[in-house]
Amino acid sequence: MSLLLTAFEPFGGEAVNPAQQAVESLAVPGVQKLILPVEYGRAAALAIDAIRRLSPCAVISVGQAGGRSGITPEKYAVNLRRAKAPDNAGRVFDGQPIVPGGEERLESSFGAEKIAGALSQSGLSAYVSESAGTFVCNDVMYSVLWHLSGSKVPAGFIHVPFCSAQAAGHPGAFTMSTEEITRGLAIAVDCVFALLKDGE
Numbered sequence: 001m002s003l004l005l006t007a008f009e010p011f012g013g014e015a016v017n018p019a020q021q022a023v024e025s026l027a028v029p030g031v032q033k034l035i036l037p038v039e040y041g042r043a044a045a046l047a048i049d050a051i052r053r054l055s056p057c058a059v060i061s062v063g064q065a066g067g068r069s070g071i072t073p074e075k076y077a078v079n080l081r082r083a084k085a086p087d088n089a090g091r092v093f094d095g096q097p098i099v100p101g102g103e104e105r106l107e108s109s110f111g112a113e114k115i116a117g118a119l120s121q122s123g124l125s126a127y128v129s130e131s132a133g134t135f136v137c138n139d140v141m142y143s144v145l146w147h148l149s150g151s152k153v154p155a156g157f158i159h160v161p162f163c164s165a166q167a168a169g170h171p172g173a174f175t176m177s178t179e180e181i182t183r184g185l186a187i188a189v190d191c192v193f194a195l196l197k198d199g200e
């Protein structure tokens, strides 16, 4: 059984998505990768399809949150779609639920604190985030946690900051090299494998 690691295509006019670049360059055994479109509903459906098909031992989804000053494992997803920016299919939501009647908030189950701690210890800027936003990343995080609720499969979301290649377009913003982000994801994957081992 392998761990499912998802990331996203570029969005918001950016040429790259460092989440995609880091996931694609990560070379660790036991990981299956999936790059998702930045589209409400469709991204989540593709992730859930992959979960049904692959029965992964754990799921980590990764996306970009430009402006963050480190790698941020997310603690909560909320049952809400709301963003001024359109998704890559041109759709805008202004306050609709992801799962009508679903719980308001779901908590990640992949050990956000442990991951942030391990990242910091390795010298990477990292902290736990309490909000994954209300755009497509939150949509995937909420939908995957909802799908897996009641199962023993740990899941969660990690937002990564701008990468160095995006620095010119965002003067003054915090950036990390793609290599550092990739190293961070390798650490996160290790933490989740350790969590699974502890639970055996």
Ligand code: PCA
Residues within 6 Å of the ligand: 008, 011, 017, 019, 038, 062, 063, 064, 065, 132, 133, 134, 135, 136, 137, 138
């Ligand atoms: N970040 C966006 C969607 C895709 C991505 O990488 C978000 O934070 O919702």
